Amino acid sequence: MDRSGLSILITGCSSGIGEHVALALHERGYRVFATARRSEAVARLKSRGLEALQLDLDDPSSIRSAVQEVLSRTGGSLYALFNNGGYGQPGAVEDLSRAALRAQLETNLLGWLELTNAVIPAMRRQGRGRIIQNSSVLGFVGLRLRGAYVSSKFAVEGLSDVLRQELHGSGVHVSLIEPGPVRSHFRANAFLAYRRFIRPKDSHWRETYARAERRLTHHERDAPFTLGPEAVLKAVVHALEARWPRARYRVTFPTHLFAVLKWLLPTWAMDAVLRAVSRGENR
Numbered sequence: 001m002d003r004s005g006l007s008i009l010i011t012g013c014s015s016g017i018g019e020h021v022a023l024a025l026h027e028r029g030y031r032v033f034a035t036a037r038r039s040e041a042v043a044r045l046k047s048r049g050l051e052a053l054q055l056d057l058d059d060p061s062s063i064r065s066a067v068q069e070v071l072s073r074t075g076g077s078l079y080a081l082f083n084n085g086g087y088g089q090p091g092a093v094e095d096l097s098r099a100a101l102r103a104q105l106e107t108n109l110l111g112w113l114e115l116t117n118a119v120i121p122a123m124r125r126q127g128r129g130r131i132i133q134n135s136s137v138l139g140f141v142g143l144r145l146r147g148a149y150v151s152s153k154f155a156v157e158g159l160s161d162v163l164r165q166e167l168h169g170s171g172v173h174v175s176l177i178e179p180g181p182v183r184s185h186f187r188a189n190a191f192l193a194y195r196r197f198i199r200p201k202d203s204h205w206r207e208t209y210a211r212a213e214r215r216l217t218h219h220e221r222d223a224p225f226t227l228g229p230e231a232v233l234k235a236v237v238h239a240l241e242a243r244w245p246r247a248r249y250r251v252t253f254p255t256h257l258f259a260v261l262k263w264l265l266p267t268w269a270m271d272a273v274l275r276a277v278s279r280g281e282n283r
């Protein structure tokens with residue numbers, strides 16, 4: 001496959017999955033527009049040979065100018081979008097303020113929607129395109145203390161399922177990637193969000209939070225079945241290059257396991273499994 005003319009815009013390339021996928025696709029011959037919200041991250045990406053641009057998903061004007069810049073550099077075409085930038089807001093549902101949930105949805109949902117809608121006209125015009133959504137295993141099962149993040153990923157899954165049908169026949173394909181634990185800065189960034197919005201002292205959940213804090217700050221200990229970001233890359237490459245990309249890519253053993261269990265078990269039994277998992281990880 002000749003990939004030299006194929007361009008892709010990726011969000012959240014300052015670390016983790018976005019950074020890995022951007023560098024690997026560049027190596028593979030794609031024209032990669034790697035974006036990050038902080039200027040020092042943009043400079044670092046440029047120094048590694050990528051076409052890097054500033055894009056903050058919380059800021060509509062930054063989304064608009066990044067898309068304009070990409071389309072003006074490519075003469076109005078864009079083959080693919082990898083919606084990836086995001087973070088996890090920890091906290092029990094009863095401790096979530098409106099501000100905390102709003103911030104979570106601004107980044108993980110509304111920013112993705114706005115960016116996607118900004119590139120769809122170019123994809124429709126060219127009669128082909130790939131929209132790849134980095135969802136999560138938590139896009140189809142919910143775990144305690146992750147309600148904000150779970151709601152953002154369930155919403156991404158719902159929007160993507162509808163968008164896939166609306167784009168049917170246009171040549172533009174929508175794929176969801178559903179990773180379980182992947183090595184990245186995710187936990188460190190989740191800890192920042194936890195500190196920003198959760199007041200553990202006043203909470204019914206304070207003892208669980210104390211244990212969760214240890215988990216979020218012990219970066220050297222991976223969760224069971226953690227894979228490197230190359231596992232996500234494999235799915236992204238298939239979603240980009242297969243003639244018929246899949247609607248869903250399940251990545252990591254926990255994702256496959258939970259998909260089967262959700263299919264097999266009644267809700268009460270699935271809840272019991274999920275409660276046991278979150279008790280285990282916050283021991």
Ligand SMILES: NC(=O)c1ccc[n+]([C@@H]2O[C@H](COP(=O)([O-])OP(=O)(O)OC[C@H]3O[C@@H](n4cnc5c(N)ncnc54)[C@H](OP(=O)(O)O)[C@@H]3O)[C@@H](O)[C@H]2O)c1
Pocket residue numbers: 011012013014015016017018036037038055056057058083084085086087088107134135136137178179180181182183184185186187189
């Ligand atoms: N790691 C996992 O276990 C896992 C599992 C399932 C799904 N995912 C998904 O994978 C995606 C990437 O996460 P990761 O694991 O690679 O974590 P990560 O290393 O923390 O990377 C997250 C990226 O998103 C960026 N980001 C955060 N807020 C943003 C905003 N407002 N605008 C633009 N970019 C923003 C971060 O930028 P800053 O450096 O500026 O904060 C960073 O570049 C996320 O959507 C996440 O939900 C991760």
